[in-house]
């Protein structure tokens with residue numbers, strides 16, 4: 001049995017994770033903590049799942065890594081600076097590993113992977129992410145990571161800047177620039193989490209779309225991370241390596 005703690009246990013995703021851990025025969029839910037619960041309640045957990053808030057996740061990670069609890073992190077807001085800080089903490093505690101994935105949905109991971117593969121074949125790529133209006137961060141962690149993967153693939157293929165004649169703009173109209181890839185964020189009641197990657201070339205458009213229909217969609221990927229994190233040394237970013245992609 002793997003002893004699992006959950007941070008953000010009363011949140012939209014945390015609730016689903018607690019239910020999934022409790023239903024899994026090889027996992028034991030030993031702590032379900034939310035805002036205002038002392039983090040020391042994680043003592044005794046081997047793995048901690050974090051679905052909290054970008055403002056608090058770094059403090060949670062610092063505590064967990066220093067106490068030998070392997071974090072599996074869904075909370076977003078990670079840029080290269082934050083990832084470097086986590087690597088620094090892990091270097092001080094080499095027995096502890098950490099998995100940070102901007103999206104635990106298997107289909108979402110495939111969408112990112114397909115976008116990365118397709119990127120080198122197209123002159124233009126833009127990303128539109130669409131989420132529920134309670135989301136704290138924009139653009140989404142998934143969109144940010146997709147843009148980074150697309151930018152890496154374009155650089156590797158020797159592609160330069162995308163065509164764009166915009167010379168007059170109301171601020172924000174062309175979205176955020178993530179490594180040269182434009183990312184547009186929609187916040188709309190009724191949505192959960194959705195993304196389109198638009199790839200344009202010579203007389204052809206390829207659209208790769210992903211839709212999250214229920215937050216239970218994140219739990220198989222989270223449980224995969226919980227089962228595997230102890231054998232993944234250091235920091236792993238994204239679920240791709242666990243899916244043999």
Ligand SMILES: NC(=O)C1=CN([C@@H]2O[C@H](COP(=O)(O)OP(=O)(O)OC[C@H]3O[C@@H](n4cnc5c(N)ncnc54)[C@H](OP(=O)(O)O)[C@@H]3O)[C@@H](O)[C@H]2O)C=CC1
Nearest residue numbers: 008010011012013034035051052056074075076102103104
């Ligand atoms: N990687 C992935 O696959 C996915 C990632 N996410 C990300 O996960 C995060 C959470 O999303 P979601 O569940 O929708 O958000 P919610 O706001 O529904 O849940 C977050 C929960 O964490 C609680 N919380 C706040 N601070 C702390 C703390 N210090 N310790 C413990 N709990 C705390 C919140 O309490 P209170 O409400 O009182 O502040 C709330 O109950 C976001 O960053 C989101 O982008 C979401 C879906 C999938």
Ligand SMILES: O=C(O)C1=N[C@H](C(=O)O)C[C@H](O)C1
Nearest residue numbers: 076102103135140141142193
């Ligand atoms: O806040 C959310 O809801 C989600 N957050 C993650 C992100 O920012 O990419 C994953 C998914 O999009 C749902």
